[in-house]
Each structure stands twice: as structure tokens, then as C-alpha cells.
Amino acid sequence: MARRKPGAVVLRREDDGRILCECCLLADSMWRRMRGLLGRSELPQGEGLVLRPAWSVHTFFMRFPIDVVFVDGDQVVVKIAPELGRWRTATCRGARDVVELAAGECARRGLAVGDRITWAARPENPPVAAENGRVPDENGNGRPTRVLLGTRDDHFLRLARFLLTRDDVEVESTKRIASAVDLVERHQPDVVVIDATDALGDAARAVAALEALHREVGVVIVCDGDPPRWTTGLKVTEKWAALETLPNDVRLLAEEAKAAS
Numbered sequence: 001m002a003r004r005k006p007g008a009v010v011l012r013r014e015d016d017g018r019i020l021c022e023c024c025l026l027a028d029s030m031w032r033r034m035r036g037l038l039g040r041s042e043l044p045q046g047e048g049l050v051l052r053p054a055w056s057v058h059t060f061f062m063r064f065p066i067d068v069v070f071v072d073g074d075q076v077v078v079k080i081a082p083e084l085g086r087w088r089t090a091t092c093r094g095a096r097d098v099v100e101l102a103a104g105e106c107a108r109r110g111l112a113v114g115d116r117i118t119w120a121a122r123p124e125n126p127p128v129a130a131e132n133g134r135v136p137d138e139n140g141n142g143r144p145t146r147v148l149l150g151t152r153d154d155h156f157l158r159l160a161r162f163l164l165t166r167d168d169v170e171v172e173s174t175k176r177i178a179s180a181v182d183l184v185e186r187h188q189p190d191v192v193v194i195d196a197t198d199a200l201g202d203a204a205r206a207v208a209a210l211e212a213l214h215r216e217v218g219v220v221i222v223c224d225g226d227p228p229r230w231t232t233g234l235k236v237t238e239k240w241a242a243l244e245t246l247p248n249d250v251r252l253l254a255e256e257a258k259a260a261s
Contacts, residue, residue, distance in 0.1 A: 218253025
């Protein structure tokens with residue numbers, strides 16, 4: 001298994017939660033995208049590089065072939081260029097991200113066009129205190145708090161993920177708000193954060209299902225603009241204001257949920 005590096009994310013297939021890459025480094029600046037994998041002698045299995053934003057890549061001056069995966073704005077795989085050799089190019093104008101994996105990884109992991117992927121952020125730093133983003137397990141030991149972020153807003157997702165992982169919180173994400181309940185059963189988060197902006201109906205159904213089936217999970221509802229009227233009595237917070245206290249709110253909800261279980 002690939003060794004995790006600071007700032008890396010885990011690539012999963014959303015439908016079944018299967019890990020597709022254990023250690024994906026994010027190249028989200030011009031310099032990082034230009035450098036890419038240049039200078040490296042190999043790309044081990046389980047490691048990858050995410051170019052964002054990008055819809056075209058080349059393998060000029062590289063020393064080894066790679067699998068190239070093009071992902072659109074809904075996190076759906078729209079094209080795969082398997083085992084792209086040296087001195088080649090690959091493009092896909094509908095893509096927003098490009099994932100570079102070791103040659104043969106797509107076939108080995110069963111990644112195919114049409115799969116929806118999700119990023120699981122991992123904390124960069126070890127925990128500094130038992131109460132810092134951690135909840136006790138059944139043996140009394142601390143484990144990282146797990147959060148599921150349901151939002152269609154990439155900017156909000158990036159900021160929330162940064163703030164939470166900095167506080168030693170493990171983060172899964174989805175753009176399909178209605179699928180939050182299924183993902184709760186699969187990943188067992190302590191807290192679910194749902195962005196109701198532009199997804200009011202899906203958010204309401206997800207909240208109702210979580211209250212009925214997973215009352216042990218804390219729920220945070222955020223919304224950009226006028227908050228919706230909830231019959232559940234859950235507080236709806238303006239989402240940009242919510243970022244100011246999100247790590248602390250998540251920690252308190254996780255502790256409350258654990259104490260009530």
C-alpha cells in the first residue's frame with residue numbers, strides 16, 4: 001500500500017466506497033500542474049496526481065507510461081486513456097480534473113467511464129490532543145472524527161475540507177445530496193454537513209432519513225441566502241458564517257452523539 005503523504009487525498013468510487021488510489025497529491029497551482037510527474041523515475045501502485053483544473057495532459061520528457069483519468073465537474077469519469085506512453089498527449093474538453101495513476105491501475109482497480117468518484121481527505125498532522133477533533137471509541141481510545149460533506153459548491157467544499165482536516169478530522173464528500181444516507185451506512189461518519197443551497201428537496205429528504213435511521217449521527221445544515229423552513233427544528237446556518245465555527249461545531253456534535261449512543 002502506498003505511504004500517505006502530507007496533503008494527499010484518497011480517491012474512492014462513490015457507489016461502493018472502493019479505494020481507487022490511496023495517495024493522490026493535488027496539483028492545483030500553475031507550477032504544480034506544469035511540473036506534474038516530470039523528473040520522477042516511476043509512479044508506484046496506489047499513488048497518483050490530481051491536476052486541477054485541467055482537461056489536457058502530455059507525457060513529454062516522462063520516463064514511464066501512466067493511466068490518465070478525466071473527471072467532469074460532477075466528479076464523474078468521462079474518459080480514460082490507459083497506459084499512455086511517453087511523448088503522447090490526451091485531451092477531454094468536458095473535464096475539470098485529470099487524475100494520473102500508475103499504468104494499469106484503472107484495469108486493476110476496476111475504474112471505468114461513468115463511475116462517480118469522491119475524495120477522502122486525510123489529516124496532514126498527527127493529533128495534538130485527545131479532544132482535538134477526536135472521539136473516544138469503545139475501548140476508550142481516541143480516533144479521528146469522521147465527517148461527510150454533502151455539497152455541490154466546490155469552493156465551500158475546499159474551504160470546509162481544509163478547516164476540518166487541519167483539525168485532524170477525516171472528511172468524505174459527495175455532490176449527490178440524496179445519497180447521503182447510503183454513504184452514512186458505508187462510511188459511518190460522526191457528523192454529516194449538508195449544504196441545502198440549490199438542493200433544498202434533496203437536503204430535506206436526506207435530513208428526514210438521517211433522523212429516522214441514524215439519530216446517532218450529528219447533522220449540520222447550511223444554506224447560502226435565506227434559510228429554508230424546516231419542520232424538524234434543526235437550525236440552518238448561513239454557510240459562509242458556518243465556516244468560522246465548523247471544526248468546533250463538528251467536535252461538539254460528535255461528542256454529543258457518542259455520549260447519547
